[in-house]
Amino acid sequence: MKTLFVGYRVTDLDRSLTFYTALGYVELGRVGGGDGSHLVILKFPGEPAASLELVHRPVDGRVDVGSGFDHLAIQVDTLAATLEMLTEAGLEPGPVQYPGGPRGPKTSWLTDPDGYRIELVEWPPGHPDGITAADFS
Structure with missing residues (x-):
């Protein structure tokens, strides 16, 4: 077994993409859901595969970090x-x-x-x- 990637739930997808692309991540692809949700898969240019997933589900409301x-x-x-x-x-x-x-x-x-x-x-x-x-x- 091995870890594939980390998935973060985000409040504002555009704001988070701006932040993570400034950090150096590039977008591999995205998947949209019928309820306005999106999964955006990211990696660093030197990585062979995805290492971060941004999960945007507006119907769930604002993200509350601090759950462990x-x-x-x-x-x-x-x-x-x-x-x-x-x-x-x-x-x-x-x-x-x-x-x-x-x-x-x-x-x-x-x-x-x-x-x-x-x-x-x-x-x-x-x-x-x-x-x-x-x-x-």
């Missing part, structure tokens, strides 16, 4: 360049943090239009992509 979901983590090549790009796009990333100390990953936090938190992560040189068992030894 914490955050989405996104790996970036260079955090400084990513933060500059996001700021130029009108987004407001947080300051650089070093949660594992000066030799660990660099992170920054961002919040999407519905309040979903996103952690941007730059791994130190030589670290494999993602968290592995080696991170706990």
Whole structure:
């Protein structure tokens, strides 16, 4: 088994698409429902398949984040360049943090239009992509 993608319910599809495309996602496709609902499937250009689904169901009303979901983590090549790009796009990333100390990953936090938190992560040189068992030894 493996995780395919994360699905976020969003209040305003256009506003969310503007945010996530500024973050670097591209649209793979969309599916419309008879009640005005839409699923929009996104991925980063270097990914082989979808990694995010935006679920827009206007009949369900406004999204209420806070039901137990914490955050989405996104790996970036260079955090400084990513933060500059996001700021130029009108987004407001947080300051650089070093949660594992000066030799660990660099992170920054961002919040999407519905309040979903996103952690941007730059791994130190030589670290494999993602968290592995080696991170706990």
